[in-house]
Amino acid sequence: MTIDNSQTHQLVLSTFRCLVADLVQQYGGGHPGGAMGMAAMGVALWKYAMNYSPSNPDFFNRDRFVLSNGHTCLFQYVFLHLAGYRHMTMEQLKTYHSDRPDSYCPGHPEIEHPGIEVTTGPLGQGVANAVGLAIASKNLAALYNRPGYDVVDNSIFCIVGDACLQEGVGLEAISLAGHLGLGNLIVLYDNNQVTCDGSADVANTEDVAAKFRACQWAVLDVANGSEDVEAIVGAIDRARQISDRPVLINVHTVIGYGALNQGQASAHGAALGEDNVRQLKLRNGLDPDLRFHVPQAVYEFFSDCVPRGQQSERLWEEKVAKYTAQYPELGAEFARRVAGKLPSDWKKHIPAEFPSGPTPTRKSSGLVFAPLAKAVDSIIAGSADLTPSVHVTWPGARDFQNPLLQTKCGLGGDYSGRYIHYGIREHAMAAIANGLAAYNRGTFVPVTSTFLMFYLYAAPAVRMGALQELQTIHVATHDSIGTGEDGPTHQPIALPAFYRALPNSLFLRPADSEETAGAWEAAVEFGHGPSLISLSRQALPQLGGTARDKVALGAYVVKPEADPQLQLLATGSDLQLALKAAEKLAGRGIRTRVVSFPCTQLFERQSTEYKQSVLLRGKIPSVVVESYAVNGWERYATAGYSMRTFGKSLPGHAAYEYFGFSAGPVADRVEKYFRSATAEKLWYFEDLS
Amino acid sequence: MTIDNSQTHQLVLSTFRCLVADLVQQYGGGHPGGAMGMAAMGVALWKYAMNYSPSNPDFFNRDRFVLSNGHTCLFQYVFLHLAGYRHMTMEQLKTYHSDRPDSYCPGHPEIEHPGIEVTTGPLGQGVANAVGLAIASKNLAALYNRPGYDVVDNSIFCIVGDACLQEGVGLEAISLAGHLGLGNLIVLYDNNQVTCDGSADVANTEDVAAKFRACQWAVLDVANGSEDVEAIVGAIDRARQISDRPVLINVHTVIGYGALNQGQASAHGAALGEDNVRQLKLRNGLDPDLRFHVPQAVYEFFSDCVPRGQQSERLWEEKVAKYTAQYPELGAEFARRVAGKLPSDWKKHIPAEFPSGPTPTRKSSGLVFAPLAKAVDSIIAGSADLTPSVHVTWPGARDFQNPLLQTKCGLGGDYSGRYIHYGIREHAMAAIANGLAAYNRGTFVPVTSTFLMFYLYAAPAVRMGALQELQTIHVATHDSIGTGEDGPTHQPIALPAFYRALPNSLFLRPADSEETAGAWEAAVEFGHGPSLISLSRQALPQLGGTARDKVALGAYVVKPEADPQLQLLATGSDLQLALKAAEKLAGRGIRTRVVSFPCTQLFERQSTEYKQSVLLRGKIPSVVVESYAVNGWERYATAGYSMRTFGKSLPGHAAYEYFGFSAGPVADRVEKYFRSATAEKLWYFEDLS
Incomplete structure (x- = not known):
């Protein structure tokens, strides 16, 4: 792709940076610097490189974009606005850091909102999500594409900051992506070398490019990444040609580009200050008295995004229609996958x-x-x-x-x-x-x-x-x-x-x-x-009384007892133990019923009546038997036979015995508790183990 | 160091591998293959390279050894035995995978036992621990060493498997160690290219050495790492010369070396089988009918470890004594640090x-x-x-x-x-x-x-x-x-x-x-x-009634009330809210006391009487106010005003309001609960939010 728009680019980049600065300044908080430094990447992506449709954010074959350095979310919000995503109005942009619960502009991108593929923020997650998106696309393409019919051929774009490349989860995902040779994954590294502690080299001086190459990625460089839209577009073009491995585009940028404190950690996570914002505008040739100002020329620059996206959708739909005509069975299967449906049976x-x-x-x-x-x-x-x-x-x-x-x-x-x-x-x-x-x-x-x-x-x-x-x-x-x-x-x-x-x-x-x-x-x-x-x-063992349908209730009586005096609750491998202990207790004349409790969260969704019928709170002593920490069971039981320390290296059965998790000790201890239980005592949850 | 012991080495290696195979075979479970493949590394470390004292496992200036691939623990246990650690008798070795709770040979190395520096098992942790040990040593050396008196000059050795180099925590630590230039850290990579899923390249095909070099490590190679003790010793010697960066010694090994299934995943985590063990012994020139057999020559080979260690201790003690004479103040400080004491004041x-x-x-x-x-x-x-x-x-x-x-x-x-x-x-x-x-x-x-x-x-x-x-x-x-x-x-x-x-x-x-x-x-x-x-x-705000000394109690009454009818429990930033709500409730004629609850674990250590005096369980309704999930508070409260969903991007005060965490809504909801509370109802923990 050849582009020659450098004058317009200057205006777009200036406008973008000043808008970001204004939006952070408005409520005196947020992350301006990263977004400002990444402006040229955004132009390259939303204006030139990405295939997407602002009027249908869910267009199936769209390129996916993940902002792994999610704190720079204004970057994405402003480009969604400029590209013509209808929901992302200027009024919405101004809700950033406001107290409006209906904002589309939370402090990190959130999947609920149109145009956002995944929620990011915890560092390193986004790039790993992007690897998942790339696997998804590769898998669908391999399953459904046929000669002449690339019904799935999207690319996955991801921007990472220094942090995502330090986090273990990011490093794991990068290693696997290289191994899998995910040629549809293009990661742009916002290499501004600034983190909260100052210069990134205070904690990291490794050779990032060499590390990626060792992980079987291709690495391309963009020297002047805060300005040079053409170079970024060119690198993305080259990256798309590399089909046998993922590509890292190492984009050298300047955090807070154009601000007085550009290149400094202070530009990362705080408003720039009124004076700094004014001077930013002056140096960018913009009117310092205008806030949130987007010249018409900038909107016009992006005005082809919507029709281009609609055209892209139309072409894809036509392709899928022809494909389905030629491969009816595959087409139906593909349609079901696109609809996100499981086989009904x-x-x-x-x-x-x-x-x-x-x-x-x-x-x-x-x-x-x-x-x-x-x-x-x-x-x-x-x-x-x-x-x-x-x-x-x-x-x-x-x-x-x-x-x-x-x-x-x-x-x-x-x-x-x-x-x-x-x-x-x-x-x-x-x-x-x-x-x-x-x-x-x-x-x-x-x-x-x-x-x-x-x-x-x-x-x-x-x-x-x-x-x-x-x-x-x-x-x-x-x-x-x-x-x-x-x-x-x-x-x-x-x-x-x-x-x-x-x-x-x-x-x-x-x-x-x-x-x-x-x-x-x-x-x-x-x-x-x-x-x-x-x-x-x-x-x-396979236990009598268990029932698959009842798992959805969260808990149910697995061993009923007419007029019970005592109740045991248990889960998983501890249920057999509770049943055996109940038998022993019955032999000692204590009418004990047993509740299987496979899922507390599902149980909480049941009716009050059902819950009370299972729990019998306050009516009889109720002991949970589970070889985990008891925390949380106090809602359901009056006492717990549980793990109060870490475990021990022993054969499984011996570990159970060592910690008293066998029917004899459980029955003995529970019986003692039962015999001593008074109405008052029941109120104080007791640890029996 | 020049060594020429190849015949003895053969016997030692054979004996070691067969002993490991026997120990796993004994109870039909465990991890034989890794330990067997690493035998030559063990000889290099315990016989030649490491400075340690079997008769005093806590010798302060000892080299530290971390087995990051902790499942190969028999490797360490057997070398501790051979090197003369008194507690690690042959009888103890035989407790591996037994049902003896007093075993020194758990399924992963545990810090409680002599000669074990850190508990390992969860992969990637050990190598990160080793980075911590290396920082510790570097720090003490920089603080306390003086010309002629290197009172701290130990090295940190760590063995990692393929897994530790895939885990994010390992990758993070490796990156930081390179940045810090920890020249006292030597990591031996048991490069056997086998994991549970089979060949390691099923999930990882990166260039490990290049990756380490990119992280500013030196990388050395040992080709025949399952046999070539001399080469490993030589590599460690060279590694010790490299003082400006950590060193990875890439030791190419064969898992389960010598077994019929050597080089295969089946040698990793299961007993080899009787026949396989017999054939292993035959091929190693050992008597297949002897189990747990260590020829006297092998013990003799290691017999210098104990006196060498004692000599090393003696020299260090003499050095420290002279050092203390020359630098009395520093010596006293150093002695306090060695004793592990805080300044008393x-x-x-x-x-x-x-x-x-x-x-x-x-x-x-x-x-x-x-x-x-x-x-x-x-x-x-x-x-x-x-x-x-x-x-x-x-x-x-x-x-x-x-x-x-x-x-x-x-x-x-x-x-x-x-x-x-x-x-x-x-x-x-x-x-x-x-x-x-x-x-x-x-x-x-x-x-x-x-x-x-x-x-x-x-x-x-x-x-x-x-x-x-x-x-x-x-x-x-x-x-x-x-x-x-x-x-x-x-x-x-x-x-x-x-x-x-x-x-x-x-x-x-x-x-x-x-x-x-x-x-x-x-x-x-x-x-x-x-x-x-x-x-x-x-x-x-600074709250009346809080007291630093009472934090140690875990919970205490921060706002008392004569004859209270209702109680609120709260922690941290929610306590001020609970106090305000209590004031409102008091204004509505409900005598409400408030408990500050900074630490549940410390509270659990208190006497029953104290706990009951704080909780008043069953006597009055008691509501915990905390902007976290309520799970676990049911032990102390009868209802909870808590977070039942994830949070929301809003200014902090607005987020509190959005979720109803302000005095008005809390007081209203708690009052409603209080008015409707019956003895029976109190038993069913209620979520008020």
């Missing part, structure tokens, strides 16, 4: 019955998952290097791999595969899963897997999925002290308390195969957030 | 009084911290690039920096500095802090800082600190929705539930300057685990 693929013998619930999960994943093409699964242990693969599963690697190291798989070897990168795995889910809601149902303990590594990304209401399913095996010999480093204690407190998410801990089927059904039906399924390493 | 440096006006608690914390850190030389602080926001520096603080960088980019600081710019690397920051704390208990009190939300990034490392009972203090500012415009990505909701459930740790949320002083006192006094202090971005 997905549930029938879940086995109606399971082997009657003891089974680890991770294996029960595999029995549910294998036929489901085989049948439901939206599922794209993977593991953080625990494929043999976590049972999230299926017969005939094909790896998602760089096909060019086949000759190099003999790998199978290509971009049509739906199984991703994420490597030992739990955090990036979950962030990439968010990107997959954000590509187009419902087109992908990403499934990740590792040991439950390592969903602590992944937690910041799982949280971002919950915040964005993105459906992902996380298969968390080797839960509790039952994981055994690996010891306390691998035995989660506090982690379930976090996931149970996380809004817009489900933490499911099924007790046997039947409940595992129910957990999967609940997770698939929970379309607007992450579900984490906590599964045992060790074999668990 | 540390508490007097905490200000007795604070400005009476509204103050953000992050700033109150700075007022406490600055004089404390100035006076207490054990404190080594830093921030993940939020130095201007978090107030963890002090007048005269010197940066811990690579002095060679001064000319390059004009940085101040050198290795004697106690302020670390961690970069935007929260996870590595906390893991490095663990390494600092583990160098020698009490010698360092590491203080880290970032926004509370980003202690979710750091959580896996904070958890490892808790598991190891290592004292660290984490300054977590910008807590709650009060952080404001940055929006929901930066506003923690579920995170406090995790930290409050974490064993061996404190989560402290002070309400004003006085309580902030108390929080710091509690954190410094809590010598055996991490403390996280949750602080406000926004100004908070």
